[in-house]
Amino acid sequence: MNKVLVIGASSAQAQATARLFAAEGSRLFLAGRDQQKLDDVAADLKARGAAQVESLTLDLNDFSRHQELIAAADAALEGLEGALIAHGSLGDQAAGQADYAVAQGELTTNLLSPISLLTILANLLEPRGGGCLAVISSVAGDRGRQSNYIYGTAKGGLSVFLSGLRNRLHRAGVRVVTIKPGFVDSPMTAHFKKGLLWAKPEAVAKKIHCAMLKGKDVVYAPAFWRLIMFIIKALPEPIFKRLNL
Amino acid sequence: MEAYQSWGRYTRASHEVVRPFWRPRSLDLSGLPATALPYGAGRSYGDVCLNHGGGLIDCRGLDRFLGFDRHQGVLACEAGATLAEILGLAVPGGWFLPVTPGTSLITLGGAIANDVHGKNHHRAGAFGRHVRRLELLRSDGARLICSPSRNPELFAATVGGMGLTGLITWAEIQLKPLSSPELTVETIKFHGLEEFEELSRQSDQHWEYTVAWLDALSRQNPRRGLFMRAKHMPGPSERPQADARPRALLSAPFDWPGWALNAWTLRAFNLLYYHRQRPRLKKTVQPFAGFLYPLDAIDQWSRIYGRKGMMQFQCVVPFGQSEALRAMLDLIARSGTGSFLAVIKAFGDTPSPGLISFPRPGITFALDFAFKGPKTLALFKELIAVTRAAEGALYPAKDACMGADDFQAFYPNWPELAKHVDPRFSSSFWRRVTQGQREFLP
Numbered sequence: 001m002n003k004v005l006v007i008g009a010s011s012a013q014a015q016a017t018a019r020l021f022a023a024e025g026s027r028l029f030l031a032g033r034d035q036q037k038l039d040d041v042a043a044d045l046k047a048r049g050a051a052q053v054e055s056l057t058l059d060l061n062d063f064s065r066h067q068e069l070i071a072a073a074d075a076a077l078e079g080l081e082g083a084l085i086a087h088g089s090l091g092d093q094a095a096g097q098a099d100y101a102v103a104q105g106e107l108t109t110n111l112l113s114p115i116s117l118l119t120i121l122a123n124l125l126e127p128r129g130g131g132c133l134a135v136i137s138s139v140a141g142d143r144g145r146q147s148n149y150i151y152g153t154a155k156g157g158l159s160v161f162l163s164g165l166r167n168r169l170h171r172a173g174v175r176v177v178t179i180k181p182g183f184v185d186s187p188m189t190a191h192f193k194k195g196l197l198w199a200k201p202e203a204v205a206k207k208i209h210c211a212m213l214k215g216k217d218v219v220y221a222p223a224f225w226r227l228i229m230f231i232i233k234a235l236p237e238p239i240f241k242r243l244n245l
Numbered sequence: 246m247e248a249y250q251s252w253g254r255y256t257r258a259s260h261e262v263v264r265p266f267w268r269p270r271s272l273d274l275s276g277l278p279a280t281a282l283p284y285g286a287g288r289s290y291g292d293v294c295l296n297h298g299g300g301l302i303d304c305r306g307l308d309r310f311l312g313f314d315r316h317q318g319v320l321a322c323e324a325g326a327t328l329a330e331i332l333g334l335a336v337p338g339g340w341f342l343p344v345t346p347g348t349s350l351i352t353l354g355g356a357i358a359n360d361v362h363g364k365n366h367h368r369a370g371a372f373g374r375h376v377r378r379l380e381l382l383r384s385d386g387a388r389l390i391c392s393p394s395r396n397p398e399l400f401a402a403t404v405g406g407m408g409l410t411g412l413i414t415w416a417e418i419q420l421k422p423l424s425s426p427e428l429t430v431e432t433i434k435f436h437g438l439e440e441f442e443e444l445s446r447q448s449d450q451h452w453e454y455t456v457a458w459l460d461a462l463s464r465q466n467p468r469r470g471l472f473m474r475a476k477h478m479p480g481p482s483e484r485p486q487a488d489a490r491p492r493a494l495l496s497a498p499f500d501w502p503g504w505a506l507n508a509w510t511l512r513a514f515n516l517l518y519y520h521r522q523r524p525r526l527k528k529t530v531q532p533f534a535g536f537l538y539p540l541d542a543i544d545q546w547s548r549i550y551g552r553k554g555m556m557q558f559q560c561v562v563p564f565g566q567s568e569a570l571r572a573m574l575d576l577i578a579r580s581g582t583g584s585f586l587a588v589i590k591a592f593g594d595t596p597s598p599g600l601i602s603f604p605r606p607g608i609t610f611a612l613d614f615a616f617k618g619p620k621t622l623a624l625f626k627e628l629i630a631v632t633r634a635a636e637g638a639l640y641p642a643k644d645a646c647m648g649a650d651d652f653q654a655f656y657p658n659w660p661e662l663a664k665h666v667d668p669r670f671s672s673s674f675w676r677r678v679t680q681g682q683r684e685f686l687p
């Protein structure tokens with residue numbers, strides 16, 4: 001796969017993944033809201049060997065520009081083969097609980113914006129009969145917890161959407177990859193104290209890159225999160241609701 | 246206050262830390278206490294990378310390349326990129342670091358700020374010679390390009406400036422062409438410092454890398470040693486190495502108990518190294534990482550020295566002062582506190598553009614010690630005194646205990662550096678060697 005669109009390209013996990021594609025000499029198209037960050041990332045990817053790097057600056061919550069973005073990327077890359085959707089925001093759970101407008105903003109960034117982008121991408125790739133759509137969801141979407149259920153709702157909804165889309169596009173040969181990272185040491189989590197469960201963006205990127213090449217369905221990163229989430233999902237609700245999670 | 250330590254792990258320093266993920270275009274220290282200091286990979290042994298009670302700017306998030314000219318071997322990259330990351334890009338393209346220390350796990354910023362040297366000092370000089378230009382952010386909002394021709398005084402102060410002149414955000418370095426990632430290595434047994442000096446003289450012209458290990462524990466004279474010299478294999482190799490860092494074969498994820506490294510285990514270790522080779526001269530071919538970075542395969546190896554940590558002594562004494570070296574080796578052997586690695590090398594006379602630069606013509610030697618409190622400190626004081634009498638110098642990147650008068654004797658142009666120190670920048674080391682303030686050790 002050497003023509004890849006990276007949406008949310010300033011994300012730490014997206015950058016680390018794009019570096020792996022760049023080292024293979026891929027052609028890349030970057031999208032994000034901060035021009036300077038995109039320029040820094042583009043220079044880095046070119047130095048690392050990307051054959052072409054172009055970018056478009058836009059707020060990904062500006063749905064009216066999604067069509068333009070994907071058309072621009074498809075034209076620049078002369079037929080995009082893969083896309084990674086990485087943007088997201090962790091949000092403030094307490095603020096979202098207190099004020100629905102805040103919660104709605106979180107759902108927009110983490111759920112509706114990717115759904116809008118995926119709708120356009122799916123309709124582009126389906127008739128072509130190939131390609132790969134990878135999206136960063138989260139283990140937080142596997143079960144609602146009091147500490148971050150608004151974010152969890154968005155990611156959970158996203159995971160469900162992706163499973164439906166995968167089912168739809170399977171026949172057309174378009175692969176849909178759901179990535180579920182655990183705790184990742186990135187700007188999003190800069191204010192958290194880090195412990196043993198934390199992974200570096202580079203480690204997650206290896207899994208994303210490999211999953212995109214091989215067309216895996218659902219990837220937990222690091223892999224041990226599959227077991228942790230299996231246990232968490234298995235806890236009966238009468239017990240789960242009493243836990244302080 | 247987060248726990249950022251130095252490689253020796255003998256201190257418990259506390260800092261307020263900021264961790265930029267994007268290259269700042271101007272310096273904003275508003276979130277930090279009165280003083281700040283850049284922090285690279287924390288591979289310095291003592292307190293040059295510590296600012297106890299103050300602020301640290303953790304630079305590891307700044308690891309992007311700005312540009313790589315594959316024809317000229319000119320690489321520009323952010324200051325938090327490690328040498329291993331640079332090699333990962335350079336080696337497959339047929340380029341190599343012009344100078345590299347004994348570990349690839351340091352940052353570009355750290356390499357410049359301590360003006361590091363390597364096993365090819367006799368040919369290439371120190372790291373600063375290969376820096377074409379750098380960007381420096383100062384607390385007054387200035388954003389300056391510094392090079393030997395632009396802002397030359399600030400450039401000279403920043404090379405070897407121990408992070409005190411401001412934040413280096415990126416730098417451009419000249420790489421050297423690489424014929425092969427594999428090295429031809431000759432290992433030669435020798436006895437005594439005279440033989441070592443003779444071997445250095447013979448080898449320095451034709452061998453890119455030279456270094457020696459000396460048995461620092463035995464009181465036997467002349468001391469036994471292994472002299473190693475290496476050069477890159479000629480011609481393109483079939484097997485380019487993308488990953489500079491040997492995979493961590495072993496790791497020391499926790500502090501080992503102190504007894505793991507007593508005098509007996511050390512002696513056994515030294516003997517082992519010495520006797521693994523029977524003939525006087527042995528020729529091998531090695532990947533560069535095995536020769537240049539033997540310890541990078543053991544992640545966090547300084548932890549084998551236990552919770553009390555370790556210290557390193559590294560000095561240089563002018564040629565013709567081997568009596569001083571012998572005296573130091575005797576002091577060490579007598580103290581029985583031993584040394585894991587006794588590394589010795591002859592420096593060349595290529596000057597550095599840096600104002601404060603450690604390498605100078607002479608013989609440098611470095612030894613590791615488990616930190617044993619007052620006993621270790623007393624020995625270090627004696628070693629420093631011998632170095633001073635021999636008109637040598639200590640290496641700030643390794644040092645934890647020299648006094649202000651020692652530093653000022655070793656680096657007589659330190660007041661020049663002081664003029665260029667950013668008013669908002671300071672370090673535990675700088676307060677120790679300019680104001681005599683000791684924050685960790687008595």
Ligand SMILES: Cc1cc2nc3c(=O)[nH]c(=O)nc-3n(C[C@H](O)[C@H](O)[C@H](O)COP(=O)(O)OP(=O)(O)OC[C@H]3O[C@@H](n4cnc5c(N)ncnc54)[C@H](O)[C@@H]3O)c2cc1C
Binds near residue numbers: 362364
């Ligand atoms: C196993 C081992 C072997 C070694 N071998 C050698 C050797 O052969 N030769 C040699 O010379 N050294 C050697 N060293 C020492 C090491 O190379 C130096 O201490 C080096 O400076 C460490 O770089 P760092 O990135 O870890 O920086 P740190 O140790 O974190 O910081 C070092 C200095 O750089 C400054 N600094 C860091 N980043 C910036 C920035 N962006 N802008 C301005 N200042 C900055 C800091 O303020 C500090 O003063 C060795 C160390 C180890 C652990």
Ligand SMILES: NC(=O)c1ccc[n+]([C@@H]2O[C@H](COP(=O)([O-])OP(=O)(O)OC[C@H]3O[C@@H](n4cnc5c(N)ncnc54)[C@H](OP(=O)(O)O)[C@@H]3O)[C@@H](O)[C@H]2O)c1
Binds near residue numbers: 009182
């Ligand atoms: N970090 C974790 O622990 C973790 C765990 C599980 C899942 N995830 C998910 O992983 C993905 C990547 O996150 P990360 O860890 O790499 O953190 P990150 O570096 O903070 O990335 C988040 C990115 O989203 C971008 N973004 C947010 N809102 C945007 C908008 N409206 N328009 C354009 N861009 C927008 C940000 O852009 P700016 O740079 O311009 O702000 C930033 O690049 C996210 O979807 C996140 O939810 C993270």
